[in-house]
Amino acid sequence: MRRTTYVAVTVTILVVAGCGGGTQFANKPRPPVPINLSVYVNDTRVSVSPDSVGAGQIMFFVTNQASTTESLTIRPAGNPGQPLASTGPINPQATAQVTVDLQQPGEYTLAAGRGGRDQAARAGISPILPGRLHIGKPRPSASNTLLLP
Numbered sequence: 640m641r642r643t644t645y646v647a648v649t650v651t652i653l654v655v656a657g658c659g660g661g662t663q664f665a666n667k668p669r670p671p672v673p674i675n676l677s678v679y680v681n682d683t684r685v686s687v688s689p690d691s692v693g694a695g696q697i698m699f700f701v702t703n704q705a706s707t708t709e710s711l712t713i714r715p716a717g718n719p720g721q722p723l724a725s726t727g728p729i730n731p732q733a734t735a736q737v738t739v740d741l742q743q744p745g746e747y748t749l750a751a752g753r754g755g756r757d758q759a760a761r762a763g764i765s766p767i768l769p770g771r772l773h774i775g776k777p778r779p780s781a782s783n784t785l786l787l788p
Contacts, residue, residue, distance in 0.1 A: 668780035668782045669780055669781045669782045669784075670695065670696065670780070670781065671693070671695035671696070671777065671778035671779060671780060671781055672695075672778070672781045672784055673695070673696040673697065673698055673738070674692050674693075674695065674696070674697050674698070674778075675697075675698045675700060676688065676689065676692070676697055676698070676699050676700070676772075677700055677702070678699050678700065678701040678702070678711060678749060678770065679702055679704060680701065680702065680703045680704060680705050680709050680711065680729070680751050680767065681704045681705050681767075682705045682706055682767065683767060683768065684767060684768040684769075684770065685711070685749050685750065685751050685767060685768065685769055685770035686770050687699075687749055687770045687771075687772050690770070690771060690772055690773060691772070691773040691774075691775065692772075692773075692774065692775065692778075693774070693775050693776055693777055693778035694741055694742050694743065694744055694774050694775065694776065694777040694778065695740070695741070695742070695777060695778045696738065696739075696740045696741075697738070697739055697740075697741055698736065698737075698738045699711070699713070699724075699736065699737050699738070699739065699749075700734065700736055701726055701729060701734060701735045701736070701737070702733075702734045703729040703730065703731055703732070703733055703734070703735075704731070704732070705731060705751070705767065706731055707731065707753070708728045708729065708730050708731065708753070709728070709729055709751045709752065709753065709765065709767065710725060710726050710727060710728050710729060710751070710752045710753070711725060711726045711729070711735070711737070711749060711750070711751055711752075712724070712725040712726075712749075712750050712752060713725065713737070713739055713747060713748070713749055713772075714747065714748050714750070715743075715745060715746070715747055715748070716745070716746035716747055716748045716771065717746075723739055723741070723747075724737050724738075724739045725737070725752075741774050742777070743774065744774050744775055744776060744777075745773075745774055746771060746772070746773055746774075747771070747772040747773075747774060748769045748770070748771060748772075749769055749770040749771070749772060750765070750767075750769035750770075751765045751767040751769070752765050753765050
């Protein structure tokens with residue numbers, strides 16, 4: 640009895656020790672560090688600073704300095720279809736934030752639209768000229784960047 644217990648314990652230890660020895664960890668690079676862009680909306684135009692960045696996650700900080708409530712939509716240039724992102728109505732002298740993951744290089748349009756409480760108010764065309772943003776090649780990985788969450 641004692642010998643079978645000893646053999647069973649030895650076999651169990653060998654089986655457990657052999658588990659997981661053949662696996663490898665896939666070390667995928669981290670995405671690029673997000674970039675913060677400032678968007679300024681006034682009664683005549685939308686401006687973005689800087690107006691050219693590399694592809695990756697972008698955080699837009701929008702300030703509405705226009706005299707009316709406005710919203711901001713982000714679209715690929717020349718594509719009037721579904722926006723990639725948009726803010727809700729932004730009151731005059733207020734701010735908003737929107738985050739977009741822009742992976743495709745190219746030109747993007749940041750357009751102001753009438754903000755309002757109902758769809759009819761938001762459907763009005765804004766006289767404010769849109770801003771342009773150029774997205775270049777993807778930014779480098781953040782794998783070697785210190786002090787990131």
